[in-house]
Amino acid sequence: HLQVQTLLRERLCHQQLPQRPEGVDSQHKHLMELLKRTAVHGESNSVLIIGPRGTGKTQLLRCVLAELLAEEDVDKTLLQVHLNGLLQTDDRIALKEITRQLSLENVVGDQVFGSFAENLAFLLEALKKGDRSSSRPVLFILDEFDLFAHHKNQTLLYNLLDVSQSAQTPVAVVGLTCRLDVLELLEKRVKSRFSHRQIHLLPSLSFSQYLQAVQAQLHLPDTTFPDTTFCYDWNASLKVDKSVEAVLLRHFNSTKDFRSLHRLLMAILCRVSVNNPTIKPADLLDASRLLSADAMTNVLHGLSILELCLVIAMKHLNDIYDGEPFNLQMVYNEFKRFLQRKSNSLYNFELPVVMKAFEHLQQLEVVRPVDAAAAVAARAQREYQLVRLMLDHSQIMEALQKYPQCPTDVKQWAASAFG
């Protein structure tokens, strides 16, 4: 059973590349042709791969690259530079990274020498000297392409795209982004140099294809798995019955991409153990419930009664004042009105205690100050700073239903219309 774990975890977590991702044949072919033209024929190109998060852009690129590098002469001559907009937040850093990855002459060990200006001039010279016939093609992969468009003057993008449009070293610039409006971010000069080739990756699976994909993901390979009986039993247990289908349909309705599917399947996989060697529909149900639970409701379950009462008081204030911000004093007054009605001395806390509870709520971000900067600056009179409640009423009510040993008068107070 351990092997099951390793095999499936590899597949789900480490994003082992499938032979060819399903449903994206035309995009695969397009990208493959384009990269081949650069790597083999020395023709410069630029392309953007656009698609929502988790739809497999990076996976597609890696598949195509793996297939391309399988050819020996491409493997020997193609140079690759991988950049990420989240890591290289500035053109300066990006340039250092390019220089390091290409092992240009101003790199010693892992350190890059020279100022930003020198690095840029050096890189441009190096690229300019090359030409179609004699230099190795370079593949620039820019992940989170839209972040590069926010750099100053878009110099890096301009220069890379300019090289791809001049008779210099053959380069291919591949950008990956999830923004559909990425072209509007480019400056007009940069946009003119970009070849406007776009590959769109949009999830277009139907539900039945999705079900098949789920089964395929959990399927153990018959041929290579050592324990064949176990494998056979496992695969046999992957039948889709009504409850499983309902759960998966709910998940499919929520989001179609594969990353969240993997998260769900991981949750199921974690329940597999020696005592529990197969997957049951109940596992799927539990996992689904775990993932789709509301985050804030769980937070509310951990609050003390006093804090819960404060939250309910804030809810009533929101109802009365139609969402206007309030401060601690107002909440405390509202709370005191509840206490007066109940004439119950159990919750008769002093203001400092209430303020402590209030601060705890602020730390948990159940309430947030309206003006964060002023909140930090003004140290005095904290009880008069305006805050807002960050919860929706449905979340509060749901939390109250499942709150362990919630006093009934608190529940009634929450439900009542008059506070």
Next chain:
Amino acid sequence: MARYLTRNRLRRIYKWGGFPVSHDRKLKTDEYDSLHISLEDLPRTTVITNGQYILIEGVDDDHPYVAKVTKLIESDKKKKALVQWFARVGEVPPNKLKLLGREPHPQEIFYYEGPTCEDEIDVESILNTVQVHQSTLSYWMEVLYVKLSWNTKVFKVVTPEQIETATAAAPRLVPTPGRLRPALPPSPPCSPALAATPRSRAPSRRCVCCHLSVSRLHVSSVPESLPCREQEFQDIYNFVESKVMDGTGGCMYISGVPGTGKTATVHEVIRSLQRASDADDVPAFNFIEINGMKMTDPHQAYVQILQKLTGQKATPDHAAALLEKRFSHAGPKKESTVLLVDELDLLWTRKQNVMYNLFDWPTRRHGRLVVLTIANTMDLPERIMINRVASRLGLTRMSFQPYSFKQLQQIIMSRLNKVKAFEEDALQLVSRKVAALSGDARRCLDICRRATEICEHTSLDPGAPGLVGMSHVMQALDEMFSSAYVTAIRCASVQEQLFLRSVLMEFRRLGLEEATFQQVLVQHQALCRVEGLQPPSVSEALAACQRLGACRLLLLEPSRLGVLQRVRLNVSQDDVLYALKAE
């Protein structure tokens, strides 16, 4: 033929020698036995007869094509010749050169018997005769020798009979049926001399080589002289030439939207001037080029100019001082300097020192600096320059207009240069579309290149792709002009689509274009109940909202505001309705 004499063209005059030897009544052609070629104003005449080896004009002036004349004919008042082609070493793909088994001699040629190109050529493309010896070891400059034959796949020893029979080969004016479409050997991936051999126009034929047209249509293969920019070329040429010949300095400002050929035209001017200075018509000069976008800081301009002028490296301040000294003082035997400043607007600093200096140095008497600046906006001097800088820039301005559709058509036709690869209306469609939008030549070339690629991949017969037609062009336009919003909405999950619908409903209810997430959530949960779906939890709805915001179908405030963040649509409401309705 351009009337602008500054362009390098030699005129050759072609004349038949004597009277026609025979007349073919069916094909209405006359056969001659010799051709006289003379250069304009020169007494020398070259005579070409049947059986002679000739050099034919190709793209690369140093490596003209080699062929042997088999017949000289005139048809429809056009002088033509039928030839047997020979391939140079450079025309064989390097991976096939290995089959040779030895290092090829640079003057070696191969008897070409692969799927051939047109055997009929225009006599106007013949340059000169050449001597070809069969398998002798002469190392003379003007001699080429042939030993093997090449049929695009394999080398074979050529027999003397083949060479002789080439002379007597029957003319083929009409293609024999079933013959393979004439196609060039696949262009060697690394050969710089890629070009089609000149073909005669045969309207019923479909001559296409997709590799060739793709490489020619690439933006990087800038032609020697840009079509449709003759007037601009002449003006800039006159300006720079007059300044260089007088030994004075001057400034010129060139503007135009991206992709209109500004930098390319200036480069062409400089090339012509350099040729002229090689021929001693014009004094020698230095050419330096800097680009505002290729610098990290405007002050680096000084560093780069100094480095390119003198090879010295210095800090920006020191470089500025050195350049100031250089342009202020008379130096012995100083050459003029022509400086091209691309993307001028990026050299702007608050005090505008860099621009001031760049325009001030030409005004010095001993500076001899001619500055050509390029930018995108016509009113840049008025908008961002202070008065003294703008006045030093002067009024010598030139504006490059965006290309019209006729010009774009002409550009593509000249790039393809007699390779008939596009259908007429396909070409018209592309030109019109791009001209209507931006008039950007780069865009046009990219679309044509993509259309050619599509044609190549979708053709049923990989060897003969046929012409690029309307369908290919439409597909390319679709890909490159598309905005995927509608498709993205259609491909979104059910909850995401419901969320979009609730956004629309909330906007209608409020009468505004903006709503908070909490308000939209109310609508969303109501809509779920109507559709019979389980309403999502707040976290799930937030996640769906974030996903829509990540692709910019919605515009969101920062997510730290949680349920209180405001939501706006980035797509028009009609588009959303259209996308959702088509379900």
